[in-house]
Amino acid sequence: MAHAPTLPEHILVVDDDSRIRQMLSRYFEEEGYRVSLAGDGGEMRECLDKQSADIILLDLVLPGEDGLTLARDIRARSDVPIIMLTGRNDVVDRIVGLEVGADDYIAKPFHLREVLARVRGVLRRRQPRSLSSVGDPQSEIYRFEGLRLDVGRRQLLSDDGREIPLTTGEFDMLCVLVKHAGRVLQRELLMDLTRGRNLEPFDRTIDAQIARLRRKIERDPNQPALIKSVRGVGYVFSARTTRHEA
Structure with missing residues (x-):
């Protein structure tokens, strides 16, 4: 055909x-x-x-x-x-x-x-990546706090199968945070990992992206439990995560 x-x-x-x-x-x-x-x-x-x-x-x-x-x-x-x-x-x-x-x-x-x-x-x-290759890092799936992050399909799902819509920038930010869970990430590093360019002086676009992401995944965005701020440095993803291969 x-x-x-x-x-x-x-x-x-x-x-x-x-x-x-x-x-x-x-x-x-x-x-x-x-x-x-x-x-x-x-x-x-x-x-x-x-x-x-x-x-x-x-x-x-x-x-x-x-x-x-x-x-x-x-x-x-x-x-x-x-x-x-x-x-x-x-x-x-x-x-x-x-x-x-x-x-x-x-x-x-x-x-x-x-x-x-x-x-x-x-x-x-x-663009979703192929999930057919064994060991392909893009086929990773992370679970945390009742959520399932499918890197290859670029989807964030709740345990009941409901998809949580994320923009491209929000998804990229969440992937970086989850893959480096427990590590404090400076704003400059987050900008480099998600956008491939350095922060300009006084740039707070990372903060804006984090604020949007918190509104979508935190139970209480005003008291975040997953993405925590580290004053004067950046952010840390503090939830316990488990990683699987698709």
């Missing part, structure tokens, strides 16, 4: 600057992606109603609804990866963007190769 051809991955670019939209469209289409364009929230929703996206490049400053509002709307109904594009070098904007569920951010002006690398990185981390 012949298999249907696999469609190229679909990128939705949401930016009110037509020059940036066209520049990104040409570049990513030359790289083999499908690209849709939107100039505001209304056009974005029209695109998403017609077809799903594999990743969204979302400008922070838009006419009408801004990027943060749109990110909240997207995240309320989908776990599609979001990379925020921001022309403002404001740490607060970046933190809020991650708090509402963005997976990464890129400051303008940007290099197209950097955008491509970030997009590929997010999509690669989101």
